[in-house]
Amino acid sequence: MKQNLKKVISSKDFDKKLEKQLKQITFSEGFLIEQSNLPELWETVTLCKYRQQFPELYPKLKKKIDNELFITDNISYYYKNFQINYNIELIDINYIKVIESASLTIVRPNINEFEWDFGVTFDDTPDENITYDLTFEIKNVDGIIFEENDIKTRKKPGLINKYIAKKLSGQLEYHIERRIELVQDLRVDRQFSFGSDRIIDDFSLKIKHCDKLSVFFTTVNKNKMYHNGAFNKEDLAYINRDIFLSGEKFKIFIYKKSEKV
Template sequence: MIIIIGVLLLVITGLLLIMYYYSKFEKIKIYLVKILNSINNNLYLYLLPFPIVYLFFHYFYYIPNLELFKNSKEPLPFFCREDVVEYLKSISIIFFSGGIFSATVKLINNLVVFKKNFQKVILSDEFDFLLKDKFQILALSDDFLLKRTDIQDIWSRVTTCQFEQAFPELKNSIVKKLENDFFNDKMLTYYYNNFRIQINLELLDENIVKITEVSNFEVKAKTTDPIYIDFRISSLAKDDDTIYTKLIEEDCKLDGKKMILSEITSTNDNKNIKTFNTELSGNTSYVLERKVEMTQNLLDDRVFSFSSSIIIDNMTVNVKPCDKLNIFFSVVGKNKFNSDNHLGDNNNRICRDVLLPGEKFKIFIYKKS
């Protein structure tokens, strides 16, 4: 019985000692695992220093003193013995190869990890949202739009989107009627610069007014390729010697020389429309002079209006009525004309801004009482 009790005490004591030293070993094990992981993850850092040190030893100490070692009659230092040097050389080659292999494996592992993380980023909702946002910004940039051949369609879609939000039931009807003068081929080929127009008004009869319009302007083209300029005048289909509208061709000039014009006549809504066309080529700047003469019956029409389908940059208007007439100058739309009184009267207007296609101004004519 005493023996059994003694054996049990020895077993319990042994178990307690084993548990005590095991707990100590676990703490040591944690540090050992960290060290082993560090060596495993950075093995090349531990392998490469040895061949590097050997390289310096071999080429900067052993080789320069090789003859001295061979002729020495005294025992050589341990690391300078030929067999030791060859042995160290072999070990250096093994360590160097292992270091390179370890570094390569680590690089491949990092690439695999990078690929997996990159896939997670690419497939994430945050990246998808960011990518869409950047593409939307790119799609609205000037460089992107200038390379598009369907920019007119893009403009149409952008415009109709505004109406679709407010009045979706009107979208289809608006699309059918949507036009934009800015995408006309002529609009992107040339524009008028420094447009000066002189308008003379003369009362010929009781109610018949003669209007003479003389204009001078520069045509600025995008290239030296041929462009075609149209002058369009309209009048009532019943024009006669009293009421008429005509272009004075002999007074129309191109760069100081008589302009060559071709004429096309058509009828629309009880009006005669005459279109005079001329070709310009070889330059990017041309100076044109034009003269139009017309008559109006103040009982039927007392308004003279001026319009252009081409953009005009800077325009000067000088109106000169005879002493029997008065005028009222009216600006159309958002156009802005300021008084220009340097000639000493109040009938001169100047616009130093860009005038978009369409009607520019109206002149209401009435007789002095």
């Protein structure tokens, strides 16, 4: 019996079957989920593909390869039912006010503490007419207050980023209402863009503007949105029931009707 077993184990057929089974286990979802080094595994698999096709690029790619979907901070939560309303008004000869009102849900995998962050970027200018205002509210959790000193500032050449980072815990979902008011100089900046580092599941927006302005909406980075049938055909209302991955989602270009586009 032992001799027969040894013959089976030492046979080439057994080696092939064992190798096949090990490969199936190694690349099964159940096995991979249990691994603590998924970003490294993803990097290795991606690099192997390019190494096979373009081995001369391998050393350069290894230094640069990255994927926002696999950054731990970026997968600590995602958004769902993200709804935005824009109101854009010409308030002076060259200045517009953009009001963004948003309702969204943060989805967590557990109730442990995490950091929710959000930011707005605008031009760094000494113009006193350029203003901003950010307000937040969590509707389903009492006792969490967003104060003015929660808003921090980061600067890049020519840009200012106002952001908030708030520790939250105890819920699987957080229902957020957010309002942003910005004043822009159309001579300097005539676009308003929206992006997110996190995945968004189910997104909709509606744009209203005064009759002195023309507004053009366009998606970017292969994102797709279609007209929201809950509104009239002439309304600037868009929706996508699918998911948006990390990155910029769309741009809004704003012109005075007296200008040539």
